[in-house]
Amino acid sequence: MRIRVDNWPIERKLITFSLTASAAALFLAFFGFSGYEIVTSHNESIDRLDALTAVTAENSAAALAFGDSEAAHETLRALSWESGVDGACIYSRQGELFASYNRAELQVCPPRHSGHSFKNERTAPDAGRIYATWSIDRDGDELGHLLIVGNRNEFRRRLSRYSVIAILVLGVSCLVTFALSRRLQRLISGPILDLVQAANAVRAERVYSRRVHKRGEDECGLLVDAFNDMLSEIDRRDRGEQLRGDRLEDEVTTRTADLRRANQELESEIAERRRAEEALRYEAFHDSLTGLGNRALLMSRLDEMCQAFSADRTAGFALLFLDLDGFKLVNDSLGHTVGDQLLARAAQRLASTVGPPNLVARLGGDEFAILLSNLNEPEEVYAESERILSCFSEPFALRDREIFINGSIGAVTSSLNSCTPEKLLRDADAAMYRAKAIGKATVAFFDIGMASSALDKLELRNDLQRALDRDELLLEYQPICSATTGVTVGCEALVRWRHPIRGVLSPDCFIGLSEEMGLVHRLGEWVLRRACAQNAEWQARGFRKVYVSVNVSALQIRRDDFVGITASALEKSGLEPRWLKLELTETVLMEGSDFITERLRSLDHVGVRIAVDDFGTGYSSLNYLRHWPIHTLKIDRSFIAESRNDRAGIQIVSAIATMAQALGLNIIAEGVEVPEQLHLIRSVGCHQVQGYLFGKPMSPENFVDCFLMPSSERSQADLNTLLDASLLPARSVNELPLRTTT
Amino acid sequence: MRRYATWLVMAGLTLPLPLVSQHDGDERLRAQEYDVKAAFLYNFVKFVRWPENVQHGEDSIEIAVLGRDPFGARIDEMLADKTADGRPLRVKRIRRAHEAEDADVLFLAFPMDESPQAVLDALVGKPILTVSDAPELTGAGTVIHMVVEDRRVRFDVDLGVATRNGLALSSHLLRLARRVNKAPLDR
Numbered sequence: 001m002r003i004r005v006d007n008w009p010i011e012r013k014l015i016t017f018s019l020t021a022s023a024a025a026l027f028l029a030f031f032g033f034s035g036y037e038i039v040t041s042h043n044e045s046i047d048r049l050d051a052l053t054a055v056t057a058e059n060s061a062a063a064l065a066f067g068d069s070e071a072a073h074e075t076l077r078a079l080s081w082e083s084g085v086d087g088a089c090i091y092s093r094q095g096e097l098f099a100s101y102n103r104a105e106l107q108v109c110p111p112r113h114s115g116h117s118f119k120n121e122r123t124a125p126d127a128g129r130i131y132a133t134w135s136i137d138r139d140g141d142e143l144g145h146l147l148i149v150g151n152r153n154e155f156r157r158r159l160s161r162y163s164v165i166a167i168l169v170l171g172v173s174c175l176v177t178f179a180l181s182r183r184l185q186r187l188i189s190g191p192i193l194d195l196v197q198a199a200n201a202v203r204a205e206r207v208y209s210r211r212v213h214k215r216g217e218d219e220c221g222l223l224v225d226a227f228n229d230m231l232s233e234i235d236r237r238d239r240g241e242q243l244r245g246d247r248l249e250d251e252v253t254t255r256t257a258d259l260r261r262a263n264q265e266l267e268s269e270i271a272e273r274r275r276a277e278e279a280l281r282y283e284a285f286h287d288s289l290t291g292l293g294n295r296a297l298l299m300s301r302l303d304e305m306c307q308a309f310s311a312d313r314t315a316g317f318a319l320l321f322l323d324l325d326g327f328k329l330v331n332d333s334l335g336h337t338v339g340d341q342l343l344a345r346a347a348q349r350l351a352s353t354v355g356p357p358n359l360v361a362r363l364g365g366d367e368f369a370i371l372l373s374n375l376n377e378p379e380e381v382y383a384e385s386e387r388i389l390s391c392f393s394e395p396f397a398l399r400d401r402e403i404f405i406n407g408s409i410g411a412v413t414s415s416l417n418s419c420t421p422e423k424l425l426r427d428a429d430a431a432m433y434r435a436k437a438i439g440k441a442t443v444a445f446f447d448i449g450m451a452s453s454a455l456d457k458l459e460l461r462n463d464l465q466r467a468l469d470r471d472e473l474l475l476e477y478q479p480i481c482s483a484t485t486g487v488t489v490g491c492e493a494l495v496r497w498r499h500p501i502r503g504v505l506s507p508d509c510f511i512g513l514s515e516e517m518g519l520v521h522r523l524g525e526w527v528l529r530r531a532c533a534q535n536a537e538w539q540a541r542g543f544r545k546v547y548v549s550v551n552v553s554a555l556q557i558r559r560d561d562f563v564g565i566t567a568s569a570l571e572k573s574g575l576e577p578r579w580l581k582l583e584l585t586e587t588v589l590m591e592g593s594d595f596i597t598e599r600l601r602s603l604d605h606v607g608v609r610i611a612v613d614d615f616g617t618g619y620s621s622l623n624y625l626r627h628w629p630i631h632t633l634k635i636d637r638s639f640i641a642e643s644r645n646d647r648a649g650i651q652i653v654s655a656i657a658t659m660a661q662a663l664g665l666n667i668i669a670e671g672v673e674v675p676e677q678l679h680l681i682r683s684v685g686c687h688q689v690q691g692y693l694f695g696k697p698m699s700p701e702n703f704v705d706c707f708l709m710p711s712s713e714r715s716q717a718d719l720n721t722l723l724d725a726s727l728l729p730a731r732s733v734n735e736l737p738l739r740t741t742t
Numbered sequence: 743m744r745r746y747a748t749w750l751v752m753a754g755l756t757l758p759l760p761l762v763s764q765h766d767g768d769e770r771l772r773a774q775e776y777d778v779k780a781a782f783l784y785n786f787v788k789f790v791r792w793p794e795n796v797q798h799g800e801d802s803i804e805i806a807v808l809g810r811d812p813f814g815a816r817i818d819e820m821l822a823d824k825t826a827d828g829r830p831l832r833v834k835r836i837r838r839a840h841e842a843e844d845a846d847v848l849f850l851a852f853p854m855d856e857s858p859q860a861v862l863d864a865l866v867g868k869p870i871l872t873v874s875d876a877p878e879l880t881g882a883g884t885v886i887h888m889v890v891e892d893r894r895v896r897f898d899v900d901l902g903v904a905t906r907n908g909l910a911l912s913s914h915l916l917r918l919a920r921r922v923n924k925a926p927l928d929r
Contacts, residue, residue, distance in 0.1 A: 062914030065785045071918050139788050139826060 010189040011182075018181035022173050030166040037162055041155050045084055049132050049150040052082060057134040057146040060090055064098060064136050064143045072099035084154045086129065089113065089147045090136065098144060108149040128152050191220035195227055208235035287362040289340055290347030298361035298369050302421035305373070309414050316376030319369060320385055321410040321428035322350075325441060327366035330403060338398055345396050346405065353391040368407075369425065376413050378445060385409045385443040392441075406441035408432055413445075463499060464510055468522055472498050475530050476697035479707045480549065480668060480690045483682050488707040490547040490581065492690065493531040494697045495523070515555055524556040525565050532573035532580060534700055539575070543708035549581040549611060554588040558595070563602040570606070577607030581632065585613045589624065597628065604629035611668070616656060625663055633660050637671025640681070640691070654684040661685065773816070778895050779875060779888055780817040786871065786886060787826045787847060789915035793869050793908040802830045806845035808861065809854030811835050812875075839864050850884060852876035859883070869908045885909065889920065896920040 005013065056075060063072035076088045079101055087108035089100040100109040108129075130150040136143045191214075198212040208231050214224045285297035293301075308315045324346060331339035343366065350360045350368060359371040370388065375381050389409060395402035410432025412424055427446040435444035467473055477491040497505040514520040528550055535548040556562055570577055582603065589596055589612065600610055611632035612625075616639055625633075635656055642649035653669070660667045669681045672691030681689055695706060787803060803826050807813065813833075821831040834845070839861035842848045848870050850858055862872065862883045872884040880887060885904045888897045898921040904911050916922050 059914060062785075062789060062912065062918050065788065066782065066918050068918050074917075138785075141788075 010192070011185040014185040014188070015178060015181045018177045018184075019174055022177040023170065026166070026170045026173055030162075030170070034159070034162050034166070038155070038159060041158050042152075045150065045152070045155055046130065048082075048084065049130060049148060052079065052085065053132045053134040053146060053148045056088060056148065057136045060099070060146060061136050061138045061143060064090060064092070065138055069099045073101065075099075076101035079148070084150050084152075085148060086151045087149045089149075090144060091147065092144045093142060109147070113145075113147055188220065191215050191224060195224060198227070202231065208232075208238060287347075290344050290362050292347050292351060292368075293359055293361040295361065295363045295369075298359065298363070298371065299421045299425075301359055301371060302424060305371070305414070306419040306421060306424075309419055316414045318372040318375045318381040318384075318411060318413045319424050319428045320372065320381075320388070321412075321425070321432040322368040322370060322388070322407045323432050323436065324366035324368075325406040325408055325436070327405060330405065334399070334401075334403075341398055342396055342403060342405070345398070346392070349391045350388065353388055369428070378411075378413065381411050381413060382443055382445075385411055389441060389443070408435040408441065409443045410435050411443060411445050464497075464513055464517065464519060467497055467499075467510075468519070468526060472500070473523070473526060474498055474699075475527065475534065476699060477534075477548070477703040478690060478697040479695040479703065480546075480688050481694050483669070483678070483686050483689045486694075488544065488546055489688060490549055491703060491707070492549040492551075492583070492697075493527060493534075494551075495527050496697075511553070515553065520553055520555050521559060524553060525569075527551075528566060529569040529572065532569045532575045535579055536573040536575040538704065538708060539579070543704065544710075545579065546708070547579045547581050547609065549583055551583045551613065552588075554585075557584065557588060557599055563599065563606065566603065566608060567606050570608070578609065581609040581611050583611045583613040583634065586615055586617060589628070600628050600630075616652065622659070625665070630665060632666040632668060634668045634670050634690075635686070637691075640669055640671045640677055641673075650680055650684065653681070653686070657685045772812075773814070775890065775895070776812050776814070777816055777820070780813050780820050782888060782895060782897065783817075783847065783849065783873065784821060784824060784826070784831065786873065786915070787831065789912035790871050790904075791910040791912075792846065792871075802832050803827075803847070804845040805831060805833045805847040805849065806842045807833065807835050807849045807851060808837070808839065808842060809851030812851050842870065843868065845870060847871045847873065850874040850876070850879055850882075852878050865907075867906060867908075871907070871909055872903070885911075891920065898923065 008016075056079065059078075060072045060075045063069070063075060072090050076090065076099055079085045079088050080103065085103065086106050087100065087102040089109035090098045091113045092098045095112050095114045097109060097111050097113070102108055128151060130152070132148045132150060134146045134148075136146055194212055194215075198210060202208060202210055210231065211228050212224050214221050214228075285293055285300070287294045302319070305315070305317050309317065324343075327339065327342065330342055343362070347360070347362060347368070350370070354360050354370055354372075357373050359373075361369045361371070363369050372381065372384060375384055389407050392404075392406050395404045397403075410428045410430065412427040412431055414424070431444045431446035434446075435442050438444055474496050475493045476496055477493055479488050480490040480492060481488050495507050495511075497510055499505050511520070511523075514523050531548045531550045535546070539545055552562075566580075566582070570580060603610060609631040610629060611634055612630055613634050614636045615633040616636045624630075633656065635653055639649050639653050639656075657667050666688065667686045668688040668690055669677075669686045670690050672678055672681060672689045672693045674693060677691070678689060678693055695703075698706070783805060787805075805817075805821070807817075817833050821833060824831045836842055836845075837855055839856055842861075842865065846869075848865065850861065850872065852858075852874075854861070858874075858879055859882065865872065871886070873886045873888065874880075874882060874884040875888040877889075880889075883900065883903055885907065886897050886899055888895055890896070897919055899911060899916060899919040900923040901911070901916075902923065
């Protein structure tokens with residue numbers, strides 16, 4: 001069975017180990033010393049026996065020599081003093097017993113002893129006896145031998161004495177060890193038991209102010225200190241926590257009360273705010289003058305309906321945009337107060353006529369919007385619109401007057417592809433304008449054609465402002481070629497707007513707008529400078545020299561700095577003036593007779609060429625052609641387009657050509673699209689041609705590749721081919737072998 | 743050779759017993775007695791130490807017999823191969839005392855031509871072991887005087903004479919002596 005020493009009390013451990021250690025040490029010492037003593041004692045007795053034997057042999061030699069056995073006996077008797085000798089025997093040379101001595105009653109001497117070789121020797125202890133023999137001789141003569149029989153009594157006596165002493169010492173030392181370890185145990189486990197007792201007491205009583213008495217400064221003392229410190233710490237924390245707990249409770253109570261109060265305040269505040277919000281909300285969505293819904297309410301409702309419609313296509317609806325006709329007159333003549341009253345009354349009538357679930361909203365001024373929730377078919381919408389307008393058939397009685405007003409309605413239905421509130425409203429607005437244009441007090445439906453005029457204008461206005469800054473404008477070039485040789489002689493720079501969303505826009509879309517916004521000057525200047533710089537670059541790169549033709553608007557040329565800007569553009573680009581041609585419409589030239597003359601002279605002075613664009617469309621006085629420094633006439637494309645079918649067209653072109661030749665002017669035919677036209681134009685003597693037959697407006701890079709590179713020169717043969725092809729009546733435009741511009 | 747020695751010692755030990763059973767007058771007994779005495783002579787030599795500086799003429803131990811020789815040829819045979827202290831023993835018979843001057847041992851036999859006293863006086867101080875056995879010479883002044891007592895050969899020792907002659911006798915020998923005379927030197 002294995003003994004679990006770990007579970008023993010320290011007392012038992014200490015005593016057990018101490019006793020075991022001291023006993024083991026003593027046993028070892030005892031055995032060590034005893035062993036040594038036994039060996040030593042044995043050796044001593046042997047040595048002593050040997051010595052005795054030698055001496056006795058020497059002493060008995062004479063007696064033996066002279067045959068004096070009595071003397072020999074006397075000699076042997078001396079051994080009686082030796083307790084370790086049991087007997088001694090002297091044998092003659094023949095082995096006869098000569099003399100003997102026996103202790104007490106012992107008979108140890110055999111009658112004969114054939115000391116086989118009389119050598120000095122000693123036998124091993126036998127039955128507790130040691131036999132030692134020694135030869136007896138005198139001066140080399142061997143006389144006999146001596147046998148001494150020793151015992152081990154002395155050895156045994158010493159051994160037993162040692163054992164007794166060892167046992168006594170062992171007993172005493174065990175007692176001492178026991179006493180010492182008891183004391184040691186008390187020194188060690190005493191303080192620990194104190195600690196255990198204290199810990200148990202603290203746990204039971206929960207009194208942390210208790211302390212353990214320290215007995216000394218040893219490790220146990222340190223342990224006691226640590227324990228006491230721990231108790232102090234716990235005590236301190238305990239008290240602190242209690243204090244904190246009380247304080248916390250007070251604080252919680254206070255805070256709870258505060259919170260309740262704050263909550264009440266907050267609730268009343270929220271109620272207040274909710275009422276205010278309600279009011280605000282009403283205000284936000286209603287018109288204060290008429291009590292109708294406002295634009296925001298309309299937009300919100302429209303948004304909902306658009307979403308419902310996109311989810312369910314059968315949930316169609318219609319939006320009417322109503323503008324009061326003649327309201328402005330009332331407002332201006334009878335004053336705002338009457339105007340407002342009129343608006344309020346009109347609103348009342350509208351609301352009562354329309355009725356729920358349809359919505360009437362005032363958009364501002366004399367503009368109203370009516371949202372018809374369930375109507376989608378144009379016929380129904382038209383009928384409803386007529387019904388609404390009929391509410392104005394009775395006059396309004398205001399300030400003793402009878403005021404007649406009417407309304408124009410633009411209508412739009414949800415069936416359009418894109419259904420967004422803004423678009424619907426804008427389309428309805430556009431339709432309303434159409435209605436007004438048709439005749440007042442009427443209804444018009446929106447169609448796609450109305451979109452660009454009204455809506456694009458609005459958006460482009462914003463974008464154009466930044467187009468110049470953002471470098472969104474670019475120039476394309478359309479070739480102008482010799483009618484006789486086909487060689488490219490010039491090009492017309494045409495401005496384009498690369499709109500980030502709408503893509504590339506043509507000037508028709510934004511030139512008018514730029515004039516409205518006063519941006520045309522910047523735009524025109526940019527085109528002028530860009531065209532000059534581009535042409536100068538081409539020439540610098542060694543391409544064929546061609547002129548570049550730039551359109552100038554009426555507003556541009558009226559500005560005083562126009563000539564200066566032109567000169568600056570030329571100077572900055574390094575382009576020779578003769579390679580720049582300014583195109584002015586016939587209308588422009590006619591409008592400002594005096595200053596135009598001066599302006600054209602100045603430009604001529606700079607050295608640039610002047611061309612009259614769209615010649616033949618205005619009411620030109622042919623007289624000016626003689627007085628002004630005009631270089632070129634560009635025959636309007638309408639004449640060319642008609643020339644194929646209309647004999648008159650050709651005759652006009654022919655007449656212009658004849659006149660121009662008479663005045664020494666160049667003629668350019670615009671809009672040449674098919675070889676047939678080219679053929680006609682050549683036949684009437686036009687110098688240069690411009691049109692899709694030769695090339696559409698294209699990017700500078702393409703223009704260089706197709707018309708300015710040496711390899712791209714149009715040869716006479718090519719031109720003839722074109723002309724030949726034109727004789728074939730059945731050929732359509734698309735099949736003609738034209739240069740691609742891509 | 744060792745046989746003789748063995749025999750000699752045996753004789754020394756066994757002779758006293760037959761000696762006891764025989765009468766003195768018997769010649770054969772007498773011869774046996776002197777065999778023992780001869781052995782005694784030899785043994786004496788063994789237990790006596792002569793002075794270191796004594797240089798005898800020959801490198802042997804000389805045993806001189808003065809007077810009528812009682813030993814006969816036996817002693818010569820007995821001691822023929824014997825040695826003492828590594829030296830051989832030799833027996834010579836002399837008539838006059840002065841002949842004994844270079845001997846180591848002198849046996850005084852009786853009767854002799856000269857007065858024993860005169861002989862001994864002449865040898866006083868000389869390193870010679872003088873031995874006698876005749877009853878007449880008892881107390882005459884020899885170093886060792888052998889007697890037969892209880893049919894055994896015993897001997898007396900006169901230490902005074904021995905000392906005067908410069909001889910050292912072994913204590914073992916003295917212990918065997920019947921009587922040891924420690925008389926003063928004036929003897």
